[in-house]
Amino acid sequence: MKSSLGKLKRFAFQKHDGKExxxxxxxxxxxxxxxxxxxxxxxxxxxxxxxxxAAATANSAYGMVVA
Structure with a gap:
């Protein structure tokens, strides 16, 4: 149990570099x-x-009907 707490404390209080x-x-x-x-x-x-x-489609459809 003490071993686990010690590892947890070391992990929690690790110092970090400013670069990281x-x-x-x-x-x-x-x-x-x-x-x-x-x-x-x-x-x-x-x-x-x-x-x-839409206008191009309508003109195309009208051209097909008239021709």
Missing amino acids: RKEFQPPPKIDHLALASQEMQDMRNCYDSLLSA
């Missing part, structure tokens, strides 16, 4: 307005692409 310890760094601050603006632009581009594809 990683310093805590706070996450970088995010500009939420810029992030929201970029997301809106991405959604607008996606929506425009979908409309363009």
